[in-house]
Amino acid sequence: MPVRVLDRHEVRRLAEAGAQLVEVLPREEYEDLHLPGAVHLWLRDLDHEAAERLERTRPVVVYCWDWMCDMSPRAAARLEQLGFRQVYDYVPGKADWLAAGWPAEGRSAAAPSAGDVAQRDVLTCRVGQPVDEVLVRMRDAGQAVCVVVNDERVVTGLLRRRTAEARADATVEEVMRPGPATVRAHEPLGPLLERMAKARVRTVVVTDPEGRLLGLVDRTSGEHALDAGHAVAA
Structure with missing residues (x-):
């Protein structure tokens, strides 16, 4: 079945209900800023690390930077192929979350905006x-x-x-x-x-x-x- 695309309000609701947030951008970008509670799992590492680091019984929400970044839809598709059944794609990505003024974590999170x-x-x-x-x-x-x-x-x-x-x-x-x-x-x-x-x-x-x-x-x-x-x- 097609991976469901979420807006940021749905992402927050799922996260509060226990969903796993996964940033699939390179680690440097994750460490700079990421969604609260998100884990880092680079797209290239999904095949080797997804089974160890993600729980199959909980929903998984993947995201990258913005609408133009194709890493999250590719990651979502691959996770489904790997047997994860509750996979969601936050297509607007981190840029959308930050642009709305919502909280983030990372080394740049305290920088004034x-x-x-x-x-x-x-x-x-x-x-x-x-x-x-x-x-x-x-x-x-x-x-x-x-x-x-x-x-x-x-x-x-x-x-x-x-x-x-x-x-x-x-x-x-x-x-x-x-x-x-x-x-x-x-x-x-x-x-x-x-x-x-x-x-x-x-x-x-x-x-x-x-x-x-x-x-x-x-x-x-x-x-x-x-x-x-x-x-x-x-």
């Missing part, structure tokens, strides 16, 4: 709302931006306070900046702040792989967090 410093209490608005109403909320909250989202919190635009003040009689859709730049939660903080400074950008939106709002990185707060992290490391 966009998701670590993102402000989660972000002011949001809808395209049909009057700008003057949103402007009141922005002033009350002391916020310089409002992220425009749909009912699923997918980001569709960005409304800045100075723009709202100049067009208070319009709707959000008429004055918002559509298609704002976004980053994923696992974006390394240092290089991100450098790009923001070079582009003279104060804030950047953080979204998950489905485009849903996770938070907002403020450059000043991010720089303070990065400096604090360096001080602790020293």
